[in-house]
């Protein structure tokens with residue numbers, strides 16, 4: 225066991241640090257500017273050779289061990305740069321379930337940032353109970369026609385493509401009749417309806433109404449009825465802080481809150497100290513999880529444990545932000561309000577606990 | 591000992607609750623409905639509750655109305671004018687004629703300024719402030735919407751002029767009332783957030799059942815109600831203490847109420863958001879409006895654990 229960088233990792237870190245010193249300055253890590261520059265940031269990272277580190281070379285990745293993503297996340301946080309674009313869960317979904325042709329067509333653009341993606345799973349009536357989704361896709365020649373209403377679709381307003389879950393067979397048990405499609409967002413049958421979050425931000429997520437949108441049958445991910453398996457892979461990875469690349473950000477937030485408290489001459493509130501300890505836990509947890517992947521361990525239900533841990537960290541950092549500046553500092557207030565969504569997005573905390581109790585602990589269900 | 595509300599107090603509470611239910615904003619959209627707000631303003635002005643203190647009412651009555659108004663997200667001033675009226679009542683207690691500059695406070699048409707900001711200032715022109723034991727008067731300048739979507743804060747227009755002096759005890763009692771009124775405001779907002787979530791848990795279905803039938807949700811809401819009840823108890827005591835205990839004791843009781851209620855109310859509002867799932871994290875859901883009101887009232891006359899003399903050392 226060694227928590228330190230290997231010589232290769234250290235060299236990578238040094239190279240990355242030098243690159244960030246030169247390029248990170250022009251990208252904002254929060255606020256409207258962050259949202260507006262998100263696409264350019266992705267491209268810059270990719271062109272610098274720092275994105276898609278653990279993905280296959282043939283799709284534009286680097287075939288490196290997953291721990292390199294940790295180094296990337298840590299250095300981005302230290303440099304005050306925006307976080308790694310979080311696409312890992314979609315890439316994993318396509319990597320595992322899509323045909324070689326679909327992978328060849330879509331993974332390079334996803335990784336190099338020329339095509340931006342969103343995830344159209346949730347619906348107004350189907351949130352936690354995703355399998356009750358009612359969006360339907362009907363075959364018409366060599367195309368499917370999609371009708372339905374998706375909601376909470378993150379970054380839908382800037383996306384080129386949407387990974388849509390839709391029902392292709394209403395006559396089989398509900399988990400079996402769902403298929404996944406890669407749908408172009410630039411077509412008449414796609415209507416965007418913006419949503420505003422409680423922190424006032426409108427760029428986070430939106431609603432997407434599909435009314436006769438068309439998608440080539442060839443853009444199906446896997447076979448008809450494979451949609452549920454795809455969804456489970458995607459949400460499983462969406463729950464892993466190691467895939468999301470957020471974890472290093474918390475340590476940085478904690479340090480900047482401590483500076484604020486210090487500058488105000490006040491003492492460091494206990495809430496902030498606790499957030500610091502929690503952030504350190506998550507940093508170490510992610511290192512452990514990614515190292516385990518070297519053994520080929522793929523985490524499934526364990527993602528639910530990770531998601532809970534991450535949620536607690538994010539929400540304690542939110543409370544720390546409130547404790548340090550109260551509502552007077554707009555950015556800290558927004559960080560606090562945003563932190564409340566962490567226990568909902570990617571599956572709520574209640575659902576994670578149900579999964580842990582049922583699938584990991586093997587507790588009886590009522 | 592009998593710490594129940596009197597019949598009159600219950601009637602006052604029910605009347606305030608009815609008014610809030612009838613004319614308060616029932617949705618985020620309603621917040622922008624100026625006609626409704628105008629009708630609400632008229633109705634509240636007619637009750638005379640903004641001058642409860644100069645009419646001889648106790649801290650308990652003030653707390654009851656503040657609580658019900660916050661529960662209904664009443665978006666016209668109450669706590670501000672009541673605190674201004676309390677200063678007015680104290681300055682004129684000895685039967686002296688009102689000093690110049692106090693007339694607006696007398697009419698319930700002034701608010702208070704705290705740290706140079708006129709709080710709860712929507713539509714009000716006058717303001718009073720307490721600095722040390724000195725009462726100052728001035729005018730409200732430009733008002734803006736801040737973190738709280740139901741109340742406006744204003745600039746203090748021009749210099750303040752001294753209009754009188756309180757004795758040290760009266761100043762402490764005023765501070766106790768300010769803590770109590772803002773704690774009652776937090777409690778009311780928390781109750782509103784809790785009720786919203788309970789209703790939602792009864793109607794929102796996932797996996798073929800109302801989400802309230804899942805123990806995870808049911809327990810969150812049950813805990814929230816227990817926190818409400820704890821807050822009611824500390825607050826009742828503090829509201830009574832404003833007029834009935836020594837000034838120092840009144841402030842201590844108020845600090846306990848405020849610290850307890852602040853933690854409880856924030857947790858309750860966070861629970862409300864959680865129970866709503868994705869919707870709870872959107873602007874259009876009232877859950878965050880309750881939370882914002884709690885956060886704002888917590889910071890208005892703040893209280894910290896360190897200030898409470900718990901007799902532990």
Ligand SMILES: Cc1cc2nc3c(=O)[nH]c(=O)nc-3n(C[C@H](O)[C@H](O)[C@H](O)COP(=O)(O)OP(=O)(O)OC[C@H]3O[C@@H](n4cnc5c(N)ncnc54)[C@H](O)[C@@H]3O)c2cc1C
Nearest residue numbers: 343345346351352376378569570572574801804864867868
């Ligand atoms: C910021 C954000 C970004 C998001 N991005 C995306 C995205 O890009 N793509 C996408 O498809 N979706 C996205 N989502 C949607 C997210 O996955 C859903 O909000 C989530 O799954 C909950 O669904 P819901 O909102 O319908 O809440 P509901 O499922 O209605 O839940 C309401 C409450 O009931 C509880 N509950 C429900 N069922 C049970 C049960 N069986 N046991 C115990 N408690 C239960 C929940 O925990 C919650 O507290 C996003 C959400 C947020 C907040």
